[in-house]
Amino acid sequence: MTKTLKISVLALGLAYLSGAATADVMIGLADDRQIVYDSQWKSTNAYNDKNWYLRLGVGAQTIQRAGEFVFRLPEAVDENLTFTSAEFRVQLLSKTGAENSSVGPDPVPNFNLDLYAVRIADAPTVLTSDFYAGERDSNAILIMDNFITPDSPIRVSGNPNYITTDNEANERLTAFLNEAYAKGANAGKYIFLRLSPDYTTVTADMVNMNYSVLAGDAGNAAERPTITYTTVIPEPMTMGLVPLVGAMMLMPRRRAPQR
Numbered sequence: 001m002t003k004t005l006k007i008s009v010l011a012l013g014l015a016y017l018s019g020a021a022t023a024d025v026m027i028g029l030a031d032d033r034q035i036v037y038d039s040q041w042k043s044t045n046a047y048n049d050k051n052w053y054l055r056l057g058v059g060a061q062t063i064q065r066a067g068e069f070v071f072r073l074p075e076a077v078d079e080n081l082t083f084t085s086a087e088f089r090v091q092l093l094s095k096t097g098a099e100n101s102s103v104g105p106d107p108v109p110n111f112n113l114d115l116y117a118v119r120i121a122d123a124p125t126v127l128t129s130d131f132y133a134g135e136r137d138s139n140a141i142l143i144m145d146n147f148i149t150p151d152s153p154i155r156v157s158g159n160p161n162y163i164t165t166d167n168e169a170n171e172r173l174t175a176f177l178n179e180a181y182a183k184g185a186n187a188g189k190y191i192f193l194r195l196s197p198d199y200t201t202v203t204a205d206m207v208n209m210n211y212s213v214l215a216g217d218a219g220n221a222a223e224r225p226t227i228t229y230t231t232v233i234p235e236p237m238t239m240g241l242v243p244l245v246g247a248m249m250l251m252p253r254r255r256a257p258q259r
Contacts, residue, residue, distance in 0.1 A: 019234040021084065026071040028216040028225030029190075033126035037064045037133070039202075044128040052218045053093050057109055057197050057210035064133045064202060067213060068194045069225045070124045073177075077184040078233055083177040086229040088115065088193065089164040091155045092148060093212040109209040111199040113148035115165065116140040117176040118192040132196045140194065141176055144169035147195065148211055155214075160222070177229065193225075 033046040034054045040062040054067040069090075074081070095108045118130050118140045136142065144165050153161040165173060180191050195213065199206070218224045 019232045021230050021232050023228070023230045024074070026073075026227040026229070027221050029070045029072065029124055030216040031070040031124035031126065031190075032216045032225070033068055035066045035068060035126065035128060035131040035194075037066075037131050038062055039064065044131050046126045046128050048215075048217075052215060052223075053212045054215045055210040055212050056113055056195055057111065058199075058202055058206045058208065059210075061202055061204055061207055064131075064197065065210065066131050066133055066194055066196045067215075068118065068126045068130055068192050069216070070126065071191050071193070071225075071227055072124070073120075073181055073186060073189055073191060074231070075188040077187045079183040081181065081184065081231050081233050083174050083181065084230045084232050085170065086173040086177055086227055087165055087170050088143070088173060088225070088227050089162045090148075090225045091160055091214040091218075091223055092152055092163055093214055094154055095150065095152075095211055096209070108150040109197075109211060110150070110206065111197050111209075112146040112150075113195040113211055113213075114142065114198050115144040115147040115169065116194045116196060117143055117173070117180075118194050120180045120186055121190050121192070124190045126192065130192065130194060132194065133198075134196070134200055135198055137196065141172065143172050143176070143193070146198070148213070152211075173227070174229070177227075193227075 030048075032054065033048045034056070035044065035046050036059070037044045046068075054065075056065050056067045059065060114136075116132070116137055132140065147165065147169075148163060152163055155161045177191075180186055180189075195211075214223050214225070216224050
């Protein structure tokens with residue numbers, strides 16, 4: 001077999017192995033919640049008053065706010081389906097979070113929001129036990145540190161200013177989606193992504209410092225939290241083609257007769 005033919009067969013084999021890539025999007029559901037911890041009463045509650053944004057940060061000095069978004073995994077069951085890329089995005093409405101903020105438009109929050117993948121579940125119910133505020137949550141998967149910062153842009157008329165995960169975070173999110181999907185075992189189940197403030201203490205000057213992030217109840221799909229992703233399903237003949245391609249590549253080249 002000539003070298004050119006070997007390369008052509010290998011290319012064909014790799015094409016079958018890769019399958020056809022499919023792009024799709026998960027749109028954040030209206031089941032998302034603002035999770036609020038009250039350090040005075042040692043109580044945690046999950047709120048959603050059908051507002052179109054979540055306030056994440058600080059209320060009164062004893063009130064800490066995180067937020068959790070809910071997405072549904074693809075419903076199709078296929079043990080060969082593999083996520084090959086993923087990107088998470090949101091829109092930021094404001095950096096104060098409350099119209100009656102005692103601090104007014106300045107200063108901006110002096111903390112960041114970190115993005116975590118929290119868990120997979122059969123139902124889209126946000127749990128109060130999902131709450132976390134602090135530098136690093138060892139019980140969740142950190143997707144991106146400092147996902148939203150005081151420098152993050154807010155949306156303005158004519159410019160959505162989407163805040164998106166970076167390349168490294170995209171790789172972590174892709175790995176989480178593959179783990180969550182579990183070769184189809186969890187198809188149609190729900191995943192939970194959380195934005196957590198990274199402050200360690202709350203002081204009096206932080207009262208009503210919040211980031212307002214658009215939620216699943218926002219007016220249209222373009223405003224809601226989304227995960228854009230691609231998947232690949234290898235072609236059915238892949239398993240039969242692998243040994244054939246390997247055998248052809250291992251075949252010795254026939255030498256031309258010497259003259």
